[in-house]
Amino acid sequence: MRLRLGNLLFVLGLVVSYYFGYLRGAGVITEEQLRALLVMIATFLLIATEYRHKVVAALAGVTALWLLGILSGEDMIHFLDMEVIGLLFGMMVVVSALKVGGFFGKITSYLSGLGLTGMQFFFVMTSLTAVLSAFLDNITVSLFMITVGIVLSRAMGINPVPITVATASAAVVGGMGTLVGDPPNIMIAAATGITFNEFLVHMGPIAVLAYAVVILTILLIYRKHFISERREGVEIEGQLIDRWITAVGLISFAGAVALFVLQDITGISPATAALYAAVITMILSGDRINDILKDVEWDVLIFLGSLLVLAGGLEKTGVLHLIADALVRSIGPNEPVMVTVLLWISAVLSSVVDNIPVTASLIPVVAEIVEEIGAPHLWWTLAAGAGIGGIATPLASVPMLIAYRTLEQEGHKMSFWEFTKIGLILLAVTTLAFNVYLLLRY
Amino acid sequence: MTPEITLLIVASALVGSTIWPYRKPAIFVAAATILVVLWGFSPESLITMEIMESLLIVFSLLVLSGLLRYSEFFSFITKGVLSRARSEVAAFLLLNLVAALMSSLAATSLVLLYMVTISINIAREYGLNPKPLLISMIVSSNIASISTMVGDISNVIIATCRGFSYDEFLVRMVPMALPMLMGALIVQYLILRGELRGELEVRPHQVTVDRSYLHYATASLLLMFFLSLLSDYMGIAESSVMGVVAIAVLFIGGERMKEVYEKVRWEILLYIGALLITAKAFGLSSAPSLIVSIQQVSPLHIFLASLGLSAFIDGAETAAISLPVLGRLAVNEEVWWSMVVGTSLGSAISPFGSIANLLALRRARRMGIDVSYREYLRISVPSVAAASLIYLLGGVL
Numbered sequence: 001m002r003l004r005l006g007n008l009l010f011v012l013g014l015v016v017s018y019y020f021g022y023l024r025g026a027g028v029i030t031e032e033q034l035r036a037l038l039v040m041i042a043t044f045l046l047i048a049t050e051y052r053h054k055v056v057a058a059l060a061g062v063t064a065l066w067l068l069g070i071l072s073g074e075d076m077i078h079f080l081d082m083e084v085i086g087l088l089f090g091m092m093v094v095v096s097a098l099k100v101g102g103f104f105g106k107i108t109s110y111l112s113g114l115g116l117t118g119m120q121f122f123f124v125m126t127s128l129t130a131v132l133s134a135f136l137d138n139i140t141v142s143l144f145m146i147t148v149g150i151v152l153s154r155a156m157g158i159n160p161v162p163i164t165v166a167t168a169s170a171a172v173v174g175g176m177g178t179l180v181g182d183p184p185n186i187m188i189a190a191a192t193g194i195t196f197n198e199f200l201v202h203m204g205p206i207a208v209l210a211y212a213v214v215i216l217t218i219l220l221i222y223r224k225h226f227i228s229e230r231r232e233g234v235e236i237e238g239q240l241i242d243r244w245i246t247a248v249g250l251i252s253f254a255g256a257v258a259l260f261v262l263q264d265i266t267g268i269s270p271a272t273a274a275l276y277a278a279v280i281t282m283i284l285s286g287d288r289i290n291d292i293l294k295d296v297e298w299d300v301l302i303f304l305g306s307l308l309v310l311a312g313g314l315e316k317t318g319v320l321h322l323i324a325d326a327l328v329r330s331i332g333p334n335e336p337v338m339v340t341v342l343l344w345i346s347a348v349l350s351s352v353v354d355n356i357p358v359t360a361s362l363i364p365v366v367a368e369i370v371e372e373i374g375a376p377h378l379w380w381t382l383a384a385g386a387g388i389g390g391i392a393t394p395l396a397s398v399p400m401l402i403a404y405r406t407l408e409q410e411g412h413k414m415s416f417w418e419f420t421k422i423g424l425i426l427l428a429v430t431t432l433a434f435n436v437y438l439l440l441r442y
Numbered sequence: 443m444t445p446e447i448t449l450l451i452v453a454s455a456l457v458g459s460t461i462w463p464y465r466k467p468a469i470f471v472a473a474a475t476i477l478v479v480l481w482g483f484s485p486e487s488l489i490t491m492e493i494m495e496s497l498l499i500v501f502s503l504l505v506l507s508g509l510l511r512y513s514e515f516f517s518f519i520t521k522g523v524l525s526r527a528r529s530e531v532a533a534f535l536l537l538n539l540v541a542a543l544m545s546s547l548a549a550t551s552l553v554l555l556y557m558v559t560i561s562i563n564i565a566r567e568y569g570l571n572p573k574p575l576l577i578s579m580i581v582s583s584n585i586a587s588i589s590t591m592v593g594d595i596s597n598v599i600i601a602t603c604r605g606f607s608y609d610e611f612l613v614r615m616v617p618m619a620l621p622m623l624m625g626a627l628i629v630q631y632l633i634l635r636g637e638l639r640g641e642l643e644v645r646p647h648q649v650t651v652d653r654s655y656l657h658y659a660t661a662s663l664l665l666m667f668f669l670s671l672l673s674d675y676m677g678i679a680e681s682s683v684m685g686v687v688a689i690a691v692l693f694i695g696g697e698r699m700k701e702v703y704e705k706v707r708w709e710i711l712l713y714i715g716a717l718l719i720t721a722k723a724f725g726l727s728s729a730p731s732l733i734v735s736i737q738q739v740s741p742l743h744i745f746l747a748s749l750g751l752s753a754f755i756d757g758a759e760t761a762a763i764s765l766p767v768l769g770r771l772a773v774n775e776e777v778w779w780s781m782v783v784g785t786s787l788g789s790a791i792s793p794f795g796s797i798a799n800l801l802a803l804r805r806a807r808r809m810g811i812d813v814s815y816r817e818y819l820r821i822s823v824p825s826v827a828a829a830s831l832i833y834l835l836g837g838v839l
Contacts, residue, residue: 052693053692053699053700053703055703056689056692056693056699056703057693059689059692060689060690060693063685063686063689063690066682067686073491073494073495073679073682074491076494077486077489077490077491077494078486080489082485082489083485089712268479272475272478272479275471275475276475278471279468279471279472279475282465282467282468282471282472283465283468283469283472285468287464289464289465289467289468290464293467293709293712294709296709298708298709298711299703299704299708302708
């Protein structure tokens, strides 16, 4: 298997090198852009084939970018988005405290007492996640909901994989519906001056459509799991292990959520709010702090940091802009084709790298086109594409990364390809649905 | 936000981390967050290259120490050395020297815990009294840690902020560290000679290890050491060299590295990162000017001040918080070197001097060896006094 994989990688490497070598020869792509792109492809393949631990592969990619002179130390600091890392770390500490305190066991016990069937549980979890993600940051929502989902589904005898994938997907699509739900939306609003209500009117239906398509597709893919493994109406006994830690975790969690909601009034960023919550949790947790910190997923933080830096390599060299610009401009002023191409490009690019650099690269391209041909709905196209791209791979968005990692930790490991296969199906079906919707509506 | 409040927050963090040493990460994350929010600093202004370089070195050392631990390197070396000892005195000296060497190559904070665990087990196996051995190993490790840039986290912080290279550190500090260590060992011998009189049973060097794993770990240690030594010559920062080596070690090592990677105590990075951000925020505020009232600072002043402070506050914290204060005084290079020595020697004086000391003593307690403050100070104070005297005679004066 290793040999076959090695051969495949070697042939793929040759093809990619030849193709991009040709592009460089033709003056389409610069030496630096070619290198950045090859490093990204190689890293992606290393992660995808699980040839090495994903964090080690991502760190190796970052090292290659540095060795090749594409990114300096300062660049790396610049691309290391502390807002994202700080927010994730802060909420991880709080969720870890709730885990250590036994809160998830208790909540599982309560939910199981409601006597929900597997299917009802599935809909409650995913719809709640989608709605919460529209207004709260999807990192917090997915961390919390995925943990609850896994514990409860396992207790109910349901395979935790579908509920985990669906919860993470719901967190991604839920965020698309509002201006504050997803960073690309905020970036587009900042670039265009689109208001919250305008966003809700145009993107709300898209998010609802995405939710429906994603959930139906997941149900279709995992239909056998729900039928054959469910044990409905199971009541589970759950005791709080440590009441104090649970109380501290819940108060911190509520405080962080309150600060997220009141961000406009307080001016406190979500990362700072999450760090406040983490600090309070850590300070008040006494000797349990070591258990809490041990439970924090440090490798996810390092992995995410490495991915942000890797994406920064593409952003700095202008590869994303180059690809987007070349493809969008090659179409000509045909609006339906333009919508289709922009939607698929933004979705595909966002499925490989974080949607923030993709959106940043595409905003100037779209702004120019909108000015030239006057098609403002291209902004909704971009928001939809950049948003849904996050569903495709564990590298594409934090909720999917959390889902992938949590499944692995909880003993339900899916290989990168297994996970990505589901993600790609969801991406293809949902993007197709968006495409039809956008063409019909605008 | 007044400088007085900033000073109060930093002082509270330092006191808090001394009283509750196992909550250090939480305390410094809290201090950093409060300072950042109250002063309104942007992350870009706080996360500087120096901080990233320090963190990269700590990351590399975490990987290296993890690799050495899981490959049974420490156990192999310790037992190998001990198999040559014929008396308790020889065993005592050899174990101290091994601990000192290991600490200087891969940071006391990360190595001492493993070395102490192994040494206690070995001491019991050979019928030696583990308590004096444990204390003397802690003291010797702290003293020897001045010899390299990576010997102690405080060295890493000072070197990256002041731009001291690995070879510069080695050339300058090894000639100082060796006589200081010897002086301290002689004093320890004099204190403990009544307890170290027995003959040692000769035992063959038998340790069951995965040889290829052990060789890989040894090669990694040597590679990191020699490339760090050559980094100045190559024109690449030590942090970059060490970071690349650490990532290469993880990458080439394949599946076996999973153990190293997943069991490393990454929260140390959080603690150091938060500490350095706190220090940076402190430096950017006007609080250091409250402290800087003296105009003339000599290396002797700084040595004594850092020695005293580090006896009660972790050496890394002393170094990090002192940097912005001394930076405002535009002191000469000698002052920084005296601080390196002061913080490391100070760390040896009391159990509070370093998180490494506390972790090692806590591990010993769990293994049934309870060391009282009196027992610790009985060995540490004369040893550090001897080392300080040698330093002062040879250098500052």
